[in-house]
Amino acid sequence: MKLLSLFVTLLGVYVCSADYSPLSYVDRQCGEDLSNLWLDVVAVVDNSQGMTDDGLNNVAANILTVFSNGTRIGSNTFEPRTTRLGLVTYNNVATQRADLNQYKSIGDAYNGVFDALSTTVDTTESYLATGLTLAENMLLEQSANSTRAHYKRVVIVYASEYKGDGELDPLPVASRLKLNDVYIITVAYEQSGDDGLLKGLSQIASPGFSFSNDDHQSGNLVGKIQSSLLQSNCFCPSDWIQYRTSYSDPASYRYGVCIQPVNINSNWLAAKISCGRRWNVSSLATEFNQAKHDFILSAVKKANGFAPPYKYQIGLNYVSGSWVWDQPAGRQQVPLQKPFMWLSNNPQSASDQSAAMNMQSGQGTGWMSIATMVGSANYVCETYSCDTDNYCDAQFFKTK
Structure with missing residues (x-):
């Protein structure tokens, strides 16, 4: 079946990879098979002191659990329904921890993500704009201008603080990403006394894609992010x-x-x-x-x-x-x-x-x-x- 799929793809013909439901009088739902996600995703993680070591550990566990329901991590010549995962950390500057081609499997991602998110850095400064800008550049260079240009692109933000103005204002970067058809999911790790984080991140997120670490405590965060990824992966051609x-x-x-x-x-x-x-x-x-x-x-x-x-x-x-x-x-x-x-x-x-x-x-x-x-x-x-x-x-x- 895989060889047939590849053959059809090489001919430039539409490939339908689904067995559809029996005849029914309801409109078709978006696909909900996490093992068949086909996205390019960049996780953007605040690693300043405000996140705390425990918070970073929780973020690493969350990222990997989200993609552990059979999602194929990395590119695959024979199976196009794959998801590439990149990783960026940021504080007062942003660092690329993994480009979109580094993780070849979920096993690679487990080792790489936990290693990259092991401890916070020695600064309290946290500017989301730096992380979003690096993610934007990665998606432009490694996704939009690649053989996966027709794949939807997603940024997942994990932040402990929302601040910045001028060149460090994250809102213009987020607006630009969304204008270029990139979905943004945000997760707020609120610090004590910071009531504005969730509100600020809700402006950054795509509609309905703004969540809180409180959802992690209730056990709902993984499911909400997975649902957002499935919705991001459900789309129409540009003239439909x-x-x-x-x-x-x-x-x-x-x-x-x-x-x-x-x-x-x-x-x-x-x-x-x-x-x-x-x-x-x-x-x-x-x-x-x-x-x-x-x-x-x-x-x-x-x-x-x-x-x-x-x-x-x-x-x-x-x-x-x-x-x-x-x-x-x-x-x-x-x-x-x-x-x-x-x-x-x-x-x-x-x-x-x-x-x-x-x-x-x-x-x-x-x-x-x-x-x-x-x-x-x-x-x-x-x-x-x-x-x-x-x-x-x-x-x-x-x-x-």
Whole structure:
């Protein structure tokens, strides 16, 4: 199987590494297999006196426990779903302890991380900006400009203090990292009387990725960081929109589904074929529930080439006596279970009205039956996200 995967990769074809769940009437979730993480991660650790030797020991244990659920550490020619781990320590200056290619296995990481985080240095100065800047340079030189440029990048910060202004202000560096599509996870190791650390680090972190050492005490810190890594590893191509629980809140829970409004007038059958060829596992969009319908409508309203009254084709179609949802090639179509969005006098019983589109009317925006090869409208496509269950090959990004 590994040789086949390599062969397909060399041909520049999408590699799908997952066995998907049986047919169900729910939207696909992001992959949750920690053994299949494929990320480039830099841990940035405060080793000033404020962290304390015990704190550093806890950080080392936390880092290694996070990646000890079968995650493949290092690069692997035959298995692309690997995670590289780099390590930076900082105080008043930053030091690279391990570049992204140093640790070849979790065993290497155990020895290297504990050795690098054995004791604090003899200074109380702690400037996170130095550590973030070094991590930024490492990711730029060793990840973004490499054969792993399509991998998501993550920085995990462990800090005992938040301070700095001017050139030592960490916020501009963090903003730059996030602007360049780097996720930041922060863990606050608060000192007595320092109530501002968690608040400061929450500005540094990506939305929802700010935690405290108190979570370690309760046993939840490892799980929260792992969940953040899985969410970081669940993403859509740049011209697709990831379906989430709230369109207006980018930090809301994300599904393993991407959508794309297409402003090309086509009949339904042409739209179906077009969607099926736009990405790796793609089709016309499904609307299993009101939330999905509302999300797609919000995306359409923001898309170029769509204007009120909105109308756009979706994947609902009439096949062999029942309404079903279009699915990617080779996958069984999903029977309609909740016909909640039909407009009045729809669906039509006419034999040629065997597909559906969303139409804005005085009743709101709902489904209207249409012919598959007559008339035209814009349409909305859907595909699986790239995640731990669904590896997306670099060559496929280049061809789309």
